[in-house]
Amino acid sequence: MKYTNLPLLQVCLVFFLGVWFGFTDFGLDFSTYLLINLSLFVLFVISFLLTRPYPELTSLFTLMAVLFLFSLGALNTTIHLPKHQENHFTHLLSKDLSNGGFITFEGEVVKPLKSSAYKDKYEVSLISVQGITTKGNVLFQIPVSNELCITSNSKISGFGKLNVFEDPQNPQQFNYRHYMFTQQMSHTIDSEAAQIRVETHSEFSFMSFGERARRKIQASLDKHGFTKDQMDIIQALLLGQKQDIDPETYDSFSKAGVVHILAVSGLHVGILLLILQFVTKGLLRVKYGRFLREISVLLGIWGFATLAGFTPSVLRAAVMFSFLSLALNYRRKTSAINTLALSAIFLISINPYFIYQVGFQLSYLAVISIVTLQPGLSKLYQPKFFADQKIWDILTVTLTAQLGVLPVSLYYFHQFPGLFLVSNLVILPGLGIILAGGILVIVLSLSGILPDFLASLYGQLLDLLLSFVNWIASKEGLVFSDIYFTKSMLIASLVLFFSLVLWNSKHKLWSYSLLNVSLLVLLVCIYLEKRSQLQQEETVVFQTYRNSQLGLLKGSILNLYSDKIQPKDSIKDAYHIKNYKTLKGIDEIQLSGFRNIYKLNSTEVLFVLDSIPVYPKSNFQPHYLLLKNSPNINLDRLISELKPKQIIADGSNYKTDVERWQASAKEFDVKFHSTWENGAFVLLKN
Structure with a gap:
């Protein structure tokens, strides 16, 4: 492939680097970024004008073009950062209100999010805070209640507790704060039903329209006896709503290597494009048929995106295939890479935070890999018959897509499905039938003419899909997990x-x-x-509720000391320990009960003081003192006698005791670390 003929790809790569660079905080204000861009633009224009009379200056023009594109990407990010938006709500918050303070607010619901067992969650775009007009998105949480009807476009006003998202409390855990940062949210507002007022917004929005359409479709399908598992698959495959899928079912799709079919993305929109191209082919016979066909296809794609709730994956796919449909319909010679690059530039220009989203990275890497590597791989074997040609096409597409996403999926998920070829070979050919059949079932159901036998047949097809996925996932020996990948x-x-x-x-x-x-x-x-x-060595006091856990890591072996050592497997499989094991490349965990003294190196000792406050009183000065299980001690006297350099209080202590100890440590100028407030205590040796 001649990559010099792909100018949009080159533009995209430079622009992306600039966007990524823009997230780096150098303390510069917006006017400085703007001045740099204007200066580079002037130099870019001058270098362009000089290349005509002086062709030897082409390299200078190229350099100026690259620098200008790079700075344009950085400026695009800067525009979207809250600190450069004067009326963003974070500028209105005092130190006391920024975390844990109560505020009055008014906002509009962008969309409902997946609820937890106790909380309903919504993304809310703020209109005012403390009576001052502002903007910015927050996560709004309220106890699960049937009293309130909150939908997209609803207006919420009242008061609640404002909290900032915190870093994870234990090392190597999922960073929810960073994830919400990629969703452009840094704070959450927690409220109660009695503290807010909800109003239905009369203005039209595509988000609320899609939500109403999904509710109507779901109510219509509920009349035809679909099971919960079947409805969950329909919601995911056709309506873009995978939040209600049972966690075990989702895990099965992940282990089978086909979890991508549960998120409406390029695969689904691509199949939809083929269906729409086929259905609207007859329009080419009438006057202005090509224009009418393109309008129909675009309406179909964006109608589907609206129905799917404009999730990031479907938005990416809708933009990309809209560009592709224009090229196909008007028979323009275009490179798929150029089309892909153009869609990426468009999306990143609107929302630079997309570059941090795993779905964005996976989808574009998969498509790039398929477009560039699949043609060469398919030439290695030339099938003679139609059936093996299709099988070979699916195999090559699956292999190249998996190759593209492999580095990113190993880094984020640390597992690799060994049977992904088998599962994709069976499921992908039938996915078109499932999607087309689902569209037909929905249309007939809404029209009130869906026959029971057809609903039953479609339900059996979904059951067959689930059974096959569960069978593949049951071969756990072929699912390679806990892969060390930095x-x-x-x-x-x-x-x-x-x-x-x-x-x-x-x-x-x-x-x-x-x-x-x-x-x-x-x-x-x-x-x-x-x-x-x-060679790694590390000491970790983990933050665990009403429990104490101390980890001494040396090489690939973790010695884990815990108050609760029964059952052993449940402790080793605890979320924070399992993640720590995977991301540190630990091969073996040795579980033991606590002892009082740990020699960390030739000079430093960790002394553990528990509910029985007994300690040596002569010639003993430990560098680190770990307090657990709320020992009844006089910390002032203990500090005077032991003279520790660092005191650590873990999650097994009462918070009132921790607060009292913290005051004593401050009085004696001794470092104090509370895992309740500061998360796990980590001491690196290398």
Whole structure:
């Protein structure tokens, strides 16, 4: 492939780097970013004008173009950052109100989010805070209640407790604060039903229209006896709502390597595009038929996106396939890579936070891999018959897509489904039938003419899908999990992947050199990471509610000391321990009960004081003192006698005791760490 003929790809890559760079905080104000962009634009125009009389200055023009595009990407990010938006609500908050304070507010519901067992959750766009007009999105939470009807476009006013999202309390845990940052939310408002007023907004919005349409479809389908599992699959595949899927079912799809079909994305919209192209083909016979066909296809794509609630995955797919449908309908010669790049630039221009979203990364890597690598792979074998041609096409598409997403999926999810080829080979050919059949069932159901036998037949088809996925997922020996994969390994893998994407058969020397260097970099990176893993030493006091857990990590072995050691498997499989084990590359966990003294190195000792406050009183000065199970002690006297340099209070202590101890430590100028407030205490040795 001649990548010099793909200007949009080059523009996209430089723009993306600028967008990513824009999230780096250098303390510059918005006017400085704007001045830099204007200066580079002037230099860009001057260099362009100079290239005509002086062709030898083309390199200067290229450099100015790259710098201007890069700065334009950074400016785009800067515009969207809250700190550069004067009326963003975070600028109105005092130190006391920014976390844990009560505020009065008014806002409009953007969309309902997945509820927890105790809380209903909504994304709310603020209109005012403390009576001052403002903007910005927050997560609004309220106890689960049937009294209130809150939908998209509803207006909420009242008061609630404002909290900022915190970092995880234990190392290597999922960072919910960073995830909400990618959703452009930094705070949550917790309220009660009696503290708010809900008004139905009369203005039209596509989000509320889609929500009403989904409720109407669901009510219509409920009349035909679909089971909960069947309805969950229909909601996910056809309505873009996967939040109600049973966690075990979702886990089965993940282990089978087909979890992507549960999120409406490029696969679903691509199939829909083919269906719409086929259905509207007859319009080409009438006057202005090509225009009418394109309008019909675009209405179908964006109508589906509206129905799916404009989730990030369906929004990406709708934008990309809208560009592609225009090219197909008007028979324009275009590269799929250029189309992909154009859609990415469009999306990132609207919302630069997309670059941090895992779905965005996975979807674009998969499509890039399919478009660039699948044609070459498919040429390795030339089937003679229609059936094996289709099987070979599915295999090559699945392999290249998996190759593209492998580095990112290993980094985020640390597992690899060994039977992904089998599951995709069976499910993908039938997915078109499931989607087309689902659309037919929905249309007939809304029209009130859906026959029972057809509803039953479609339900059996969904049961067959679930049974097959569960069977594949049951082969747990072929699901490789807890894979050690670090950020440096991710970057090296992506470099190797793009060296394959940039392969050019007309420049084999350059291509082989880039490929070999990339492979060498990856191997060196893996070696260094494994070496670092074997040399790592770390002491961790985990934050656990009403329990004490101390971890001493050396190499790939974790010695875990816990108050509760029965049953052992439940402790090792605890969320924070399992994540820590995976991300540190731990091969073995040795579980024991607590002892009082731990020698961390030749000079430093950790002393554990529990509910029985007994400690040596002569010639004993531990560097670290761990307080657990709320010992009845006089900390002032203990500090005077033991003279610790650092005091740690874990989650097994009462908060009132921790607050009292913290005051004593401050009085004696001794460092104090409460895992209740500050999360786990981590002491690195290397």
